[in-house]
Amino acid sequence: xxxxxxxxxxxxxxxxSRRSFLQLGVxxxxxxxxxxxLRARAATGSAAKDTSVILIWLDGGPSHLDMYxxxxxxPAEYRGLWKPKPTRVPGFDITxxxxxxxxxxxxxxxxxxxxxxxxxxxxxxxxxxxAKDMGVSGANNVGKFPSIGAIVDxxxxxxxxxxxxxxxxxxxxxIGLTPGYFGGNFLGATHDPFQTGGDxxxxxxxxxxxxxxxxxxxxxxxxRRGLSARFDEMRRTxxxxxxxxxxxxxxxxxxEFVSGPTARRAFDVGLEDPRLRDRYGRHGWxxxxxxxxxxxxxxxxxxxxxxxxxxxxxxxQKGYENNxxxxxxxxxxxxxxxxxxxxxxxxxVVLCGEFSRTPKMNDGGNGGAAGSKGTPGRDHWGDAMxxxxxxxxxxxxxxxxxxxxxxxxxxxxxxxxxxIHATIYRVLGIDPTLQLTDPTGRPTxxxxxxxxxxxxx
Numbered sequence: 426x427x428x429x430x431x432x433x434x435x436x437x438x439x440x441x442s443r444r445s446f447l448q449l450g451v452x453x454x455x456x457x458x459x460x461x462x463l464r465a466r467a468a469t470g471s472a473a474k475d476t477s478v479i480l481i482w483l484d485g486g487p488s489h490l491d492m493y494x495x496x497x498x499x500p501a502e503y504r505g506l507w508k509p510k511p512t513r514v515p516g517f518d519i520t521x522x523x524x525x526x527x528x529x530x531x532x533x534x535x536x537x538x539x540x541x542x543x544x545x546x547x548x549x550x551x552x553x554x555x556a557k558d559m560g561v562s563g564a565n566n567v568g569k570f571p572s573i574g575a576i577v578d579x580x581x582x583x584x585x586x587x588x589x590x591x592x593x594x595x596x597x598x599x600i601g602l603t604p605g606y607f608g609g610n611f612l613g614a615t616h617d618p619f620q621t622g623g624d625x626x627x628x629x630x631x632x633x634x635x636x637x638x639x640x641x642x643x644x645x646x647x648x649r650r651g652l653s654a655r656f657d658e659m660r661r662t663x664x665x666x667x668x669x670x671x672x673x674x675x676x677x678x679x680x681e682f683v684s685g686p687t688a689r690r691a692f693d694v695g696l697e698d699p700r701l702r703d704r705y706g707r708h709g710w711x712x713x714x715x716x717x718x719x720x721x722x723x724x725x726x727x728x729x730x731x732x733x734x735x736x737x738x739x740x741x742q743k744g745y746e747n748n749x750x751x752x753x754x755x756x757x758x759x760x761x762x763x764x765x766x767x768x769x770x771x772x773x774v775v776l777c778g779e780f781s782r783t784p785k786m787n788d789g790g791n792g793g794a795a796g797s798k799g800t801p802g803r804d805h806w807g808d809a810m811x812x813x814x815x816x817x818x819x820x821x822x823x824x825x826x827x828x829x830x831x832x833x834x835x836x837x838x839x840x841x842x843x844x845i846h847a848t849i850y851r852v853l854g855i856d857p858t859l860q861l862t863d864p865t866g867r868p869t870x871x872x873x874x875x876x877x878x879x880x881x882x
Contacts, residue, residue: 438546438736438738474771474852474853474854475584475771476771476772476773476817476818476852476853476854477584477721477725477726477727477728477771477772477773477817477853478574478577478721478726478727478728478772478773478774478775478817478849478852478853479714479717479718479721479728479730479759479772479773479774479775480574480727480728480729480730480775480776480777481714481730481732481755481756481774481775481776481777482597482599482729482730482731482732482777482778483732483735483752483776483777483778484598484599484600484731484732484733484734484735484778484779485546485600485733485734485735485736485737485778485779486546486549486735486736486778486779486780486781486782486805486806487735487777487778487781487782487811488505488737488741488745488781488782488803489537489781489782489809489810489811489828489832490503490504490505490781490782490784490803490832491505491506491507491520491741491745491749491782491803492519492520492523492749492811493519493520493535493537493811493813494535494537494809494811494828494832495507495508495509495518495519495520496784496830496831496832497509498830499784499830499831499832500831502785502786503784503785503786503831503832505786506741506742506745507520507521507522507745508520508521509521510523510524510527511527512526512527512528512530513527513528513529513530513531513822514530514531514821514822516824517530517535517822517824519535520749522745522746522749522750522753523749523752523753524753525753525754525756525757525758526753526756526757528757529757529760529761530821530822531821531822532760532764532769532815532816532821532822533760533774533813533814533815533816533819533821534813534814534815534819534820534821534822534823534824534825534881535811535812535813535814535823535824535825536811536812536813536814536825536826536840536845536878537809537811537824537825537826537827537828537835538809538825538826538827538828538835538836538837538838538839538840539777539809539810539811539812539826539840539841539842539845540807540808540809540810540834540835540839540840540841541553541780541807541810541841541842542807542808543780543807544780544804544805544806544807545562545563545805545807546563546600546736546779546780546805547561547562547563547565547566547600548561548562548563548807549779549780549805549807550599550600550605550606550779551568551569551570551599551606552779552842553606553777553778553779553780553842553845554572554573554574554599554606554607554779555568555569555570555571555572555573555606555610556570556573556841556842556843556845556846556871556872556873557569557570557873561606566600566602568602568605568606568608568610569610570610570611571608571609571610571611571612571616571861572604572606572607572608572609572610573727573846573849573850574591574593574607574618574727574729575591575607575608575609575610575612575616575617575618576612576616576855576859576861576871577590577591577726577727577853577855578590578591578609578616578726578727579609579612579616580855580859581726581853581854581855582726583724583725583726584724584725584726585687585723585724586687586724587685587686587687587688587724588687588688588691588720588723588724588725589619589688589725590725590726590727591616591617591618591619591725591726591727591728591729592618592619592620592621592717592720592725592727592728592729593607593618593619593620593621593728593729593730593731594620594621594625594713594716594717594720594728594729594730594731595620595621595622595623595624595625595709595713595731596620596621596622596731597618597620597729597730597731598731598733599779600779603620604617604618604620607729611861611863611864612861618727618729621692621716624709624712625694625709625712625713625715625716626707626708626709626711626712630694630695630712631692632689632692687723687724688723690723691719691720691722691723691724691725692716692719692720694712694715694716694719697715697719701715701758701762702715704754704758704761704762705754705755705758705759705762706751706754706755706758708751710730710732710751710752710755711751711754711755711758713730713731713732713755714730714755714756714758714759715758715759715762717730717759718759718762718763718766718768718772721768721772722766722768726853732748732752734748735748735778737782737802737803738787738791738798738802738803738804739787739789739790739791739798739799739800739801739802740789740798740799740800740802741782741786741800741801741802741803742800742801743799743800744802756774756776756813759774760774760815760816763816769815769816769817770816770817770818771816771817771818772816772817773814773815773816773817773818773819773849773852773853774813774814774815774816774817775812775813775814775845775849776812776813776814777810777811777812777813777845778810780805780806780807780810781806781807781809781810781811782802782803782804782805782806783803783804783805783806784803784806784809784831784832784833785803785831786801786802786803787801787802787803787804788801789801789802808833808834809828809832809833809834809835812840812845814845814848814881817852818852818882819848819852819881819882820880820881820882823880823881825838825840825878825880825881826838826839826840840878841874843872843873843874843875843876844874844876844877844878845878846871846872847872847874847875847876847877847878848877848878848881848882850871850872850875850877851877851882852882857871857872857875857876857877858870858872858875859871859872
């Protein structure tokens, strides 16, 4: 069993932090814990396209009014601090803090009418990542349904052998829970994301999860594999050749992931041209996006990138003037890079968080005297949100839906998390009416509303 301590996450406004451990169930290669999930994936027989997803998760709640749904004619306390910037697509304005994205709006679209109507971090995270309500909240924050990444991993797995199908970089979490609502839940930990850990921007960055335990060499791993094969001989007389051959194949895939060169090379972001690394930005967020591109190029199907630190109840100006230029460089570079490599048509990029922020800015007191906590910010808001989607066959340059003049609620074409998920499933070639068997043995649809956003497809 490979295990890495990922440390503590920063606390949210809820006052919570979590210590989490990542475990890769290869079980010393004696039982090939990865092989059962590969067998299960093949057993589904799902026909899927050669497409992948990169989900950039803005953990904590990014403000729609300060990024992609500007309201320049609203009162000052609503419209915020920054002006809208015209972009390459007429009528598609975004914040002036996104000058690089303004040049590539033809490559992505924005859903402006997304909503799930909760301002609870945990409820919002669960709804966005699983498309389910199920009573999850801050008072009951245990995940109750598999994430979309886990379901994709179960249905498709990796696009190429030797790669994990579902990856989180660097440490994927939702509201301080690792992997939280990104996890496999009742599908099992084998469908949790494989996490890189570390800082992809660090000079000595390596994926500790791929390192063997101290004292265990590749040769010794081969010996354990051989021992496992000898134990398997006892089953050969009672199993058909076809069944045994399939088990051998899946065991081989599991072994190739742990010991082979494909994943090790894909995770080595240091192999990239330094000039390209500069374009993405020499920080954890930028290099995580570059790593995500390397992973989908190498054969991973669903890669989640974690950008934490969006719970701006106060000091929003300081936070956004720090964060938004970093996001701008990372997102714009990702679209440009995918396009340059001929990967954009087969890679869907999604950018979102668990909810948005209140249209009306507060006074910086957060319940206390004005300014006692800092400069003004915005609080929790799930009645109007954004989701960026581009690539993978999704049309660029589109604005889906609208909000009212103050940005409080959808004014046209309301969209739910289920519709976002259905669109992602359509891009991947998965039937959005798919059903899973829950722990009670009942078939459960993965989506309460399997309607995709057809305007984007």
